[in-house]
Amino acid sequence: MLVRAWQGQTNLLVAVVVLLSLLLDNSSARDRKQGQPTGDALVTEDPVWDIRHILPELNMENNTVTDVKVNVGDVAYLPCRFPQLSTLHQVSWIRRWDWHILTTGIYTYTSDMRFNVLHTEGSDDWTLQLKYVETRDNGTYECQMYTGTGVLSQFVNLHVNTPRAAVLGPQELHVQEGDTITLICVIQQSKPPFVFWYHGENMVNYDGNRHRLNVITKVEGTRTHSRLTITDARHTDSGNYSCIPPNVEPAYVLVFVTERGDTVAAIHSRGHTSVAADSSSAVRLVATLCLGCVFSFAHFLPVR
Template sequence: MQQQQQQHQKYSEWRNLWYPNFEDFSRAEAIAGGAENNTITNVTVQLGATAYLHCHVRSAIDRTLSGAEQVSWVRRRDWHILSSGVFTYTNDERFQILHAEGSDDWTLQIKYVQKRDNGTYECQVSTGQGLFSHFVNLQIVVPEATIQGTRSGEHHVDIGSIIDLVCVIDRSPTPPQYVFWYHNDHMINYDTARGGISVETVPGPRTQSRLTIRDTNDADSGNYTCSASNTESASIYVFVSEGDNVDAILMRKASCAMCLASQLVIVLISTFIGTMR
């Protein structure tokens, strides 16, 4: 009975080391799968942004440390020891330890995060009581741009009408400051002497950008691309032509298909008659 009480007391002391307020412990404990000295935090960061992986160590642990070198960060993907104390052990200058003297926070900072940074990082604290670990699952999200109504990848408009394209950017924790439109790989200039070109962007969880081109002509045909910083772009090909010409082209395609079918039937009949002789 006394041994169980001692284990319970040790377990309670450990929980308080990581969770001063202890509000979220039950959730973290469930995620950790019952591991006695492990806690887990999930962090989501947008591609190209800066990630801050926090590891809070209360003063009760600090007093047992013989030196700051006993707080380490390890990348679990390849078991690379990234830091010990405030010193980093990697040639990647994007990694840095943020720690103020007397603070209980040992933060691993990763600048300009990339897809390869995705994964689990472990903060290890070595004390006289043993090794304590805190895990951070880092998820890198890549915003995606889509142009509405582009399933076919094409958009047809008549000469003199309006090109109206709407681009939506999803999966963006931080709305992009700017959304750029390109025509045949050239950035669209809204102040061009041509006139009639406007862009309206509404930032938010689903940023929307609307490109409007009035009084279209043949030169407006081509590939249109919507893009933003650290975002997978989206493209659509716009055909600008006279309405009658479009109908004529479609009719010619249908007529050609019928001609090919008729020719195939004639060839088959001729072959069959030849074999009967």
């Protein structure tokens, strides 16, 4: 009898513990849903809290225009907010130049998987995310919200920039055998993860057969510097060198390596390019003069 009473009290105690545990779990879940801190963690309803600092200032009135600038290959965030309204109505993103509906609500209506809308239930944010931006993405995007009385719109002009690389110094570099060749490539307003150097059609960054070659790439602020160094220059090092970072317009430089003391070869190679340019200019000049003669002669012909 005592054993049964003890078992009954034990079962009652277990039930109370389970009930208290469920109540605590529900309270904790409710706190998380409301965005209140639980323990050391802070849960937020802001879907773009980690990129809020890079989003442009947004005028949240109707028919406003926001400009977003991004480099090719980067991620673009197109902001859109309708405070106290977007939780009640449907919000859509439209590409204006072809009127293609990209997203409606949280659903994507394009086969281009680079598009995604950042939104959390109950939030006013409807930020459009575009990954791996291309030059063809340049243009105007419209964020629309349908209400019972009409349509509210916010426009975003996406400006896609293609950074350019530049090799410091002249476009033609003349050195003598045994010298050190130093080529410095600078990329403005871009931080590419790597920079490839080519000699003709061959990439030289990881060429184990050329122990005289070294490539060092550094990022300083908004600029990236890549230095290609070739020690003990040889005639076979002559040719076209290309600095090719990803998603950046490449840069080129022509290197001539001559025998030490052979100034005639250097002058000849430099003069060859000049003669070609002068010949092209002369051809254009002769063609222009001939056209002038034809029109002048036609002017004096009698009219029948």
